[in-house]
Amino acid sequence: MDNQNPVFVTQPSLAPLEEFVELLKGVWERGILTHNGPLVQRLEKELEQKLGIEHLAVNTNGTIALQMAIRALEIKGEIITTPFTWVATVSAIKWEGCTPVFCDIDPETLNIDPAKIEALITPNTVAIMPVHVFGTPCDVDAIDAIAKKHNLKVIYDGAHAIGSSVNGKSLLAYGDITATSLHATKLFNTAEGGACIAANKELLDKLNRIRFFGHNDAKDVIEDGFNGKMTEVHAALGLANMKYFDEVLADRKAKYNIYLEALKANPKFTFQKVKHGETNYSYFPVIFETEEELLAVEKKLNAQKLFPRRYFYPSVNTYTKIVEGQACPVSEDISKRILCLPHYWKLTSDEQNLIIKILLD
Ligand SMILES: Cc1ncc(COP(=O)(O)O)c(C=O)c1O
CATH class of the missing domain: 3.40.640.10 (Type I PLP-dependent aspartate aminotransferase-like (Major domain))
Known part of the structure; x- marks a missing residue:
């Protein structure tokens, strides 16, 4: 499709x-x-x-x-x-x-x-x-x-x-x-x-x-x-x-779990861990093994008019025009490899399934 x-x-x-x-x-x-x-x-x-x-x-x-x-x-x-x-x-x-x-x-x-x-x-x-x-x-x-x-x-x-x-x-x-x-x-x-x-x-x-x-x-x-x-x-x-607060929250959780269930078995991807308390499931970030792999998947998604976002990229410590550039190797590395997938209330299941299919391709 x-x-x-x-x-x-x-x-x-x-x-x-x-x-x-x-x-x-x-x-x-x-x-x-x-x-x-x-x-x-x-x-x-x-x-x-x-x-x-x-x-x-x-x-x-x-x-x-x-x-x-x-x-x-x-x-x-x-x-x-x-x-x-x-x-x-x-x-x-x-x-x-x-x-x-x-x-x-x-x-x-x-x-x-x-x-x-x-x-x-x-x-x-x-x-x-x-x-x-x-x-x-x-x-x-x-x-x-x-x-x-x-x-x-x-x-x-x-x-x-x-x-x-x-x-x-x-x-x-x-x-x-x-x-x-x-x-x-x-x-x-x-x-x-x-x-x-x-x-x-x-x-x-x-x-x-x-x-x-x-x-x-x-x-x-x-x-x-x-x-x-x-x-x-x-x-x-x-x-x-x-009035729709609870509905929106429940919908994010459901869509988050659909993404996670579909993608988690693939060793190419890792995911943000929730170690303390409960998240609101409001974003669905995927961490790739390399920036090259991320860029290749992003290109395939864009070809289908699907626009994920490199969020947060780049790591803010590297904005050397406004800050003194202290090294933060973990953040710098992850920001190059992380992509937030489309994730919102009115995202349809066809759209979500297509995103998943392209990622697993
Ligand atoms: C982590 C973080 N802090 C602060 C802000 C600023 O919020 P606002 O856009 O409402 O000024 C944002 C905005 O997206 C954000 O993501």
């Missing part, structure tokens, strides 16, 4: 348009478009309830959420992070005047390797910023123990992590602050959007002030803030999509 329509690595999960429009009618009636409006407040409550967490503040996007987290914790210095990530993790650190220090990854989980963190700690280290790559939880207990021992803050980049859990608790509840992304490509989206989840009410209040120009309730400016507000239109999309 020849594939007719292009299939990209992902597509946004969207509620039926009428359900979004229904919520927009209220926005038009109230004439409130932003400034912590009723839909933003409702979205925050619904997300907290859905995930069983507290102290969540939505905002414009996941990158700004990371910056808000650094700002709220009032840290300046070196932040130990992973090179196997999207560049936003590192740009957020740099925009807040801090220095990224790269710690190599565990070749199985693809997350920061806790055994390599301590050797990188210097008197200037202020925090650790691990990423729950592809929704797979980091070793949160080991990271927490290191942070406590050295009096460091932990900010998780949980851009991919909504719906994942550790010890039965949402993964977003870990660290001093977790920043997540609600971008169009994420499991749950508000088109553009993000959120910070803080460890306590005091930090939450500070985050709320930071996203609103540093204003407190009395409209005094008491923080060095900026504009990180989510609009009512974005919140309306989030609320419409919220």
Whole structure:
């Protein structure tokens, strides 16, 4: 069978348009478009309830959420992070005047390797910023123990992590602050959007002030803030999509297992291991034996209008125009050999079967 329509690595999960429009009618009636409006407040409550967490503040996007987290914790210095990530993790650190220090990854989980963190700690280290790559939880207990021992803050980049859990608790509840992304490509989206989840009410209040120009309730400016507000239109999309949260999650899990069952016996491929807690199954990365094999398969897929994504490639420590190039051999090697397959709500079984057939060819 020849594939007719292009299939990209992902597509946004969207509620039926009428359900979004229904919520927009209220926005038009109230004439409130932003400034912590009723839909933003409702979205925050619904997300907290859905995930069983507290102290969540939505905002414009996941990158700004990371910056808000650094700002709220009032840290300046070196932040130990992973090179196997999207560049936003590192740009957020740099925009807040801090220095990224790269710690190599565990070749199985693809997350920061806790055994390599301590050797990188210097008197200037202020925090650790691990990423729950592809929704797979980091070793949160080991990271927490290191942070406590050295009096460091932990900010998780949980851009991919909504719906994942550790010890039965949402993964977003870990660290001093977790920043997540609600971008169009994420499991749950508000088109553009993000959120910070803080460890306590005091930090939450500070985050709320930071996203609103540093204003407190009395409209005094008491923080060095900026504009990180989510609009009512974005919140309306989030609320419409919220109804489908469980369905989207279950669908990802089912499709993930179809890929895994079909591909796992083939010695040419290896897969990200989930060693701590439960993933949200939101990506399906395949690790090839060599970059050449990856490129050959990618070419065959592209010929059928199937467009997987080399995610994360290249390893961020190699962006020497913006960072000092520390060597991270595991991350550099894996980034050359990893390909994320198309994996989203409306991917059809014909499309998924064709992808599998080409991989096994
Ligand atoms: C690991 C990681 N961190 C941060 C971000 C930034 O999120 P946003 O696009 O919402 O700014 C992304 C975006 O995809 C990401 O993948």
